Amino acid sequence: MSxxxxxxxxxxxxxxxxxxxxxxxxxxxxxxxxxxxxEPTGGSVTLGFNVPQTGPYADEGADELxxxxxxxxxxxxxxxxxxxxxxxxxxxxxxxxxxxKVEYVTGDTxxxxxxxxxxxxxxxxxxxxIMITGGSSSGVAIAVQGLCQEAGVIFMAGLTHSNDTxxxxxxxxxFRHFFNGYMSGAALAPVLKELYGDDRKAYHLTADYTWGWxxxxxxxxxxxxxxxxxVENVLxxxxxxxxxxxxxxxxxxxxxxxxxxxxxxxxxxxxxxAVQFGLRNKQVNGKNFEIVVPLFSRLMARGAGENIKGxxxxxxxxxxxxxxxxxxxxxxxxxxxxxxPSQAAHTCxxxxxxxxxxxxxxxxxxxxxxxxxxxxxxxxxxxxxxxLYRAEDHQCFKDVLVVKGKENPTSEFDLLEVVQITxxxxxxxxxxxxxxxxxxxxxxxPGA
Amino acid sequence: MDAIILxxxxxxxxxxxxxLIALGLTLIFGxxxxxxxxxxxxxxxxxxxxxxxxxxxxxxxxxxxxxKTDFLGQPLKVKTPYVESWFGPxxxxxxxxxxxPLAILFAIPIMLVIGFVMERGLIKHFYKRPxxxxxxxxxxxxxxxxxxxxxxxxxxxxQTPAPELLSGVATLMDGVVYPVWRIVYFCFAALIIGxxxxxxxxxxxxxxxxxxxxxxxxxxxxGIDIDRRFTIMFGLAAAxxxxxxxxxxxxxxxxxxxxxxxxxxxxVVVVVGGMGSLPGAVLAGxxxxxxxxxxxxxxxxxxxxxxxxxxxxxxxxIILLTRPRGLMGRAGVMED
Numbered sequence: 025m026s027x028x029x030x031x032x033x034x035x036x037x038x039x040x041x042x043x044x045x046x047x048x049x050x051x052x053x054x055x056x057x058x059x060x061x062x063e064p065t066g067g068s069v070t071l072g073f074n075v076p077q078t079g080p081y082a083d084e085g086a087d088e089l090x091x092x093x094x095x096x097x098x099x100x101x102x103x104x105x106x107x108x109x110x111x112x113x114x115x116x117x118x119x120x121x122x123x124x125k126v127e128y129v130t131g132d133t134x135x136x137x138x139x140x141x142x143x144x145x146x147x148x149x150x151x152x153x154i155m156i157t158g159g160s161s162s163g164v165a166i167a168v169q170g171l172c173q174e175a176g177v178i179f180m181a182g183l184t185h186s187n188d189t190x191x192x193x194x195x196x197x198x199f200r201h202f203f204n205g206y207m208s209g210a211a212l213a214p215v216l217k218e219l220y221g222d223d224r225k226a227y228h229l230t231a232d233y234t235w236g237w238x239x240x241x242x243x244x245x246x247x248x249x250x251x252x253x254x255v256e257n258v259l260x261x262x263x264x265x266x267x268x269x270x271x272x273x274x275x276x277x278x279x280x281x282x283x284x285x286x287x288x289x290x291x292x293x294x295x296x297x298a299v300q301f302g303l304r305n306k307q308v309n310g311k312n313f314e315i316v317v318p319l320f321s322r323l324m325a326r327g328a329g330e331n332i333k334g335x336x337x338x339x340x341x342x343x344x345x346x347x348x349x350x351x352x353x354x355x356x357x358x359x360x361x362x363x364x365p366s367q368a369a370h371t372c373x374x375x376x377x378x379x380x381x382x383x384x385x386x387x388x389x390x391x392x393x394x395x396x397x398x399x400x401x402x403x404x405x406x407x408x409x410x411x412l413y414r415a416e417d418h419q420c421f422k423d424v425l426v427v428k429g430k431e432n433p434t435s436e437f438d439l440l441e442v443v444q445i446t447x448x449x450x451x452x453x454x455x456x457x458x459x460x461x462x463x464x465x466x467x468x469x470p471g472a
Numbered sequence: 473m474d475a476i477i478l479x480x481x482x483x484x485x486x487x488x489x490x491x492l493i494a495l496g497l498t499l500i501f502g503x504x505x506x507x508x509x510x511x512x513x514x515x516x517x518x519x520x521x522x523x524x525x526x527x528x529x530x531x532x533x534x535x536x537x538x539x540k541t542d543f544l545g546q547p548l549k550v551k552t553p554y555v556e557s558w559f560g561p562x563x564x565x566x567x568x569x570x571x572x573p574l575a576i577l578f579a580i581p582i583m584l585v586i587g588f589v590m591e592r593g594l595i596k597h598f599y600k601r602p603x604x605x606x607x608x609x610x611x612x613x614x615x616x617x618x619x620x621x622x623x624x625x626x627x628x629x630x631q632t633p634a635p636e637l638l639s640g641v642a643t644l645m646d647g648v649v650y651p652v653w654r655i656v657y658f659c660f661a662a663l664i665i666g667x668x669x670x671x672x673x674x675x676x677x678x679x680x681x682x683x684x685x686x687x688x689x690x691x692x693x694x695g696i697d698i699d700r701r702f703t704i705m706f707g708l709a710a711a712x713x714x715x716x717x718x719x720x721x722x723x724x725x726x727x728x729x730x731x732x733x734x735x736x737x738x739x740v741v742v743v744v745g746g747m748g749s750l751p752g753a754v755l756a757g758x759x760x761x762x763x764x765x766x767x768x769x770x771x772x773x774x775x776x777x778x779x780x781x782x783x784x785x786x787x788x789x790i791i792l793l794t795r796p797r798g799l800m801g802r803a804g805v806m807e808d
């Protein structure tokens with residue numbers, strides 16, 4: 025009869041040792057053998073799609089995820105190829121990325137910075153994601169961008185509009201295709217002057233976080249340059265739902281324009297409250313009272329219902345654009361899902377193609393090679409006209425759309441009409457512009 | 473002066489919602505002794521009753537308009553609501569326009585049933601358990617309910633506009649204009665609160681319930697089935713919260729999270745008013761609504777940054793330090 029030397033303490037010790045070894049993040053164990061973090065070794069490569077699947081922006085996150093799935097399908101040679109057929113670069117051929125089949129994992133940002141970082145970390149360390157992309161909030165984008173810089177993976181930002189993402193919080197491993205608050209101001213100002221004149225008094229209600237602050241600063245600067253006066257800027261808590269207490273003072277402030285630096289549920293509620301208080305039918309200083317919503321989204325516009333009609337704002341992209349790239353994307357997306365894509369879906373789809381294309385052109389998944397391929401890269405055919413990924417701050421420069429809530433929509437998707445396509449030159453700024461000052465891009469981090 | 477009047481009106485309006493939710497919470501606590509963290513979810517479900525009725529009234533059949541195209545270039549499918557084809561375009565459009573007031577009738581039976589099911593199916597099993605257990609189970613229920621709503625209606629707000637006749641603003645006095653629907657909401661809240669008090673005060677059923685709230689055991693010894701009456705009160709509290717939600721839709725577009733937004737504040741209202749005190753809950757609802765409204769003014773936030781976010785809790789601390797039973801709390805309630 026054999027005798028074993030198993031003891032309770034011994035089993036526990038061994039268990040802890042083995043467990044720790046297994047649980048040791050691959051990011052550390054792989055580093056000694058790889059040139060960079062999560063270097064793909066098999067026949068596939070994994071991308072990490074970090075989007076809000078729960079929380080207030082879940083609908084936007086769902087649309088982003090649809091776009092990512094479509095992009096993966098197209099990269100692997102499925103479907104009709106979408107924008108790959110109109111993209112000015114012909115490096116992608118439908119055989120994955122560098123011949124490796126594209127796979128993906130998803131995470132839930134919950135539109136919370138800590139949750140977004142945790143899910144990105146998990147996708148990098150446990151799932152071996154080589155690139156992280158997504159998000160519907162600037163706070164989340166900045167947090168995840170910082171994490172990706174430390175971990176040595178590329179971050180292709182989703183919907184983030186704060187100047188800080190490619191301003192004081194810019195990182196070498198991070199890239200933003202979406203436009204920003206400064207660009208909204210630069211695009212909107214001439215249209216506002218044309219529609220409402222140059223003698224206006226503006227009252228700002230601003231969401232009290234990074235995106236709200238930078239957007240308010242941008243819009244105030246752009247409108248003050250026109251001759252408008254900023255009467256007041258009131259910061260509103262992000263958790264606010266009833267804005268009546270903030271709207272009531274507007275009535276007697278002498279202002280004749282209300283600028284709502286709000287997004288998502290905040291925008292829907294503040295705009296609804298403003299309309300309830302009769303601001304749109306009010307006459308002040310001998311002029312019609314006007315409301316401006318600098319950042320528009322079709323998904324949000326749907327939530328605001330009738331209140332959105334005639335309200336002017338800006339957007340990164342709209343499904344009604346008639347360039348070949350936009351038409352191809354709308355056809356692919358609409359055929360697969362039955363409705364047109366949102367601007368969030370568009371930017372996420374484009375970011376995935378741009379990453380894949382950069383890897384293909386660089387001939388390597390090494391983040392530093394990807395950074396080099398994207399910096400200063402000029403491209404076209406992805407829905408926004410000729411576009412530049414500027415090397416100094418990793419911000420895309422392209423045309424910006426000024427839109428207006430449609431008076432007579434023909435369908436539930438037909439909520440916004442494009443008033444003007446503002447040319448890229450009009451929204452460009454110097455890399456050292458004061459609104460983007462502070463912070464440094466640093467150098468790329470391959471991780472290993 | 474105009475600004476002060478406007479903020480008082482805003483406060484009364486906010487207070488109406490707080491008071492209605494707090495009234496239901498207090499009814500449940502006072503009768504069943506349960507701390508119901510799912511009460512905010514009932515407010516949210518009420519709002520989604522209005523959304524559901526709006527969708528039902530907008531159920532449509534499709535016809536093809538060959539002259540127009542959709543976003544994919546296909547012939548456009550034009551939707552016509554059935555009610556418009558049954559009753560004619562004008563009457564049909566009016567019925568759809570009045571969907572929120574109609575939703576009151578739609579919501580009452582639904583909320584009563586939800587209340588009964590909640591109480592009989594889950595909460596009654598926790599009567600004898602500690603308050604912490606009741607809070608955990610009802611909070612969990614609230615999360616389940618809001619996730620069900622999100623799965624079916626999405627995460628974005630959905631507009632439930634007021635009828636055109638009750639939209640727009642009313643001029644109350646020179647220079648003071650106020651949204652008509654908010655005035656309607658305040659009047660509606662006053663009516664419901666008055667109705668609940670009258671029901672408890674002037675009916676035999678209400679008298680028994682009040683007796684049960686004061687001494688449940690003695691009422692039971694008299695051979696009265698107090699549990700059945702308390703179950704009905706739970707349904708009534710659910711209906712009050714639901715109606716508050718139905719009518720709140722035109723003020724702020726319903727979304728799955730709206731119950732949670734009100735829940736914590738409503739609990740503070742109940743505590744400030746005095747646990748188990750119905751008049752206290754109503755009084756505290758209006759007082760805190762007005763204070764919150766004034767704390768959100770530019771003058772207040774400039775003088776004390778962040779005061780708008782802490783005012784309710786600050787007042788709660790002061791009141792609990794000076795009057796530990798709340799404004800109108802009764803001795804012996806929650807003091808064991």
